[in-house]
Every structure is written in structure tokens, then in C-alpha cells.
Amino acid sequence: MSAKRIDGHEISAGVKAAVAKAVAALPGQPCLAVVLVGEDPASQVYVRNKGKATVEAGMLSRHYTLAADATQAEVEAVIANLNADPSVDGILLQLPLPKGLDPDAAIARIDPAKDVDGLTEISTGRLALGKPGLRPCTPTGCVIMAKEALGENLSGKHVVVIGRSILVGKPTAQLFLAENCTVTIAHSRTKDLAAVCRLADILVPAVGQPEMVRGDWVKPGAAIIDVGINRVPAPEKGEGKTKLVGDAHFDSCAEVAAHITPVPGGVGLMTVACLLRNTVIAACARRGWTLPPDL
Structure with a gap:
């Protein structure tokens, strides 16, 4: 027996295409905000790729970069501002954070309605209970x-x-x-x-x-x-x-x-595609838009 490859390129492209189609049918553009702390090269590449994919899907992309020596309070202040910004539908905190910062505490500050990575306690609890919500x-x-x-x-x-x-x-x-x-x-x-x-x-x-x-x-x-x-x-x-x-x-x-x-x-290719999908789901839930059926 020789296994058939499950092609991440093809499947993720299908998810991205469905997202782009859904975005085109919405009355407005969903917005994904990504917070990057420090200068980790791999994280910079991930953030750049996520931003590119977001724009290609027809959505708005915002990046917020903090220095590697940013304090916990500074990171959480950026998250608080994004929580309060009605134009932002999804918030992603790029991990890992520099040493000395508490990722769990920072994630806990994210509004569950904008938690497109599905990592907050509310999102985790809704998953465990089988209730609708944003999934990892x-x-x-x-x-x-x-x-x-x-x-x-x-x-x-x-x-x-x-x-x-x-x-x-x-x-x-x-x-x-x-x-x-x-x-x-x-x-x-x-x-x-x-x-x-x-x-x-x-x-x-x-x-x-x-x-x-x-x-x-x-x-x-x-x-x-x-x-x-x-x-x-x-x-x-x-x-x-x-x-x-x-x-x-x-x-x-x-x-x-x-x-x-x-x-x-x-x-790995599916992670970004599902992030885009979650951003559309979050935007529809927050703004009262009808979720397109393809998602």
C-alpha cells in the first residue's frame, strides 16, 4: 500500500477561496489585527504571510509591533485598545512572546468575540461544552x-x-x-x-x-x-x-x-486558512451579518 498525500496546498486554497467569496458578499470588510512583540525572525515571516493572505482574501489587515523589551502592561494595553476598536473583528497575538512576558495573561485579555485563535478560556469552555464559538x-x-x-x-x-x-x-x-x-x-x-x-x-x-x-x-x-x-x-x-x-x-x-x-x-498551511475563516465568522457574529453558507 502507498498512502495518498493529503494536499495542504490544495485544501487550504479551497478554504481561502471560500473565505474570499464570503467576504465579497458581505456588506463590509472584516479586519484582522496581529500583534507582534520582539524581532523573532520566524514570527516576522508568519505575521507577514498572515497579512498577505488577509489582504488577498479581501479583508483589512493591521499589524502592531512592539519592541522585545515591551512590558506586560504595554502588550495588554495594545490588546485593550483593539478590544475597544469597533472596526477590528479579530485579534491575533503572535506566539511565542519574548522571555519575561506571560502569554496566558495576555491571551486572557483578548475579547472572546475577537479571539480568532480560539485560545481564551471562554473559547475553550465553549468548545468543551459544545456551544458555538471560535475554534482553534x-x-x-x-x-x-x-x-x-x-x-x-x-x-x-x-x-x-x-x-x-x-x-x-x-x-x-x-x-x-x-x-x-x-x-x-x-x-x-x-x-x-x-x-x-x-x-x-x-x-x-x-x-x-x-x-x-x-x-x-x-x-x-x-x-x-x-x-x-x-x-x-x-x-x-x-x-x-x-x-x-x-x-x-x-x-x-x-x-x-x-x-x-x-x-x-x-x-501548517491550514492554520492561516482557518484563521481567515475565523475572522469572517467573528465579523459576522459581531456585526449582525448573515454568515455566508460556504463557511
């Missing part, structure tokens, strides 16, 4: 990709999520539960992790351990939604060179699975 972007992307591979009806599928982080593992499990899946959350203390993984119809590794999941961990015919993005040495490319790999060993897993997301080119 990466977990949402995982579910969308699983449906692209296996069809819209995931009811009864056994999902194993490796990882219990509040950013990915736990919300991913909650979203698959909402699809009537049977969900197991595995983690570093799970006994015989490989045996647990072999039970999965849908396996979601999300622990940041390069190529941890091997082919003999995978149930034949399973779908693997690989959340891991790890930079590792690539001596085959030359001295000092690196490459990106997932939490699943692609070649061995692809021999057993029916569907698998590549890294790069998989789940």
Missing part, C-alpha cells in the same frame, strides 16, 4: 483535512491524538468528538504507545518529536494527520543544512496508511 485554527484544519481524505461523515471513526497540549492536542480531541468520533488522547505517559496508535482510523501526532511514529505503529488503511513541524539536520543536502519533518516518519508510514499529510505542505 490548527485543530480545525486537522478535521477539515480528515474530511477531505475520508468524507464528511467521520462518525464512529477511532481517532488517536498523540499530545495533550492546550494549543493542539486537547482541542483537536474535542473537535473530533463533536464529529461523533471515538477519541483517545495518548501522551508521554501512555503505556505501549505503539499499540494504542495501531487502533486509530485517524492518527494525529502532535508532540514535536521528529519522526517518532513509525510505519509499524500504524493501522493498515489509516489516515495520518501530522501536526509536527520539526527542523532536523540534513547532511545529504550538504554540511550544516537542515530540513523539515513531521512527527511521523513519512516513508515508512506511507507504506501502511491510506492517507497522510506531508511536512511541509500539510497541516
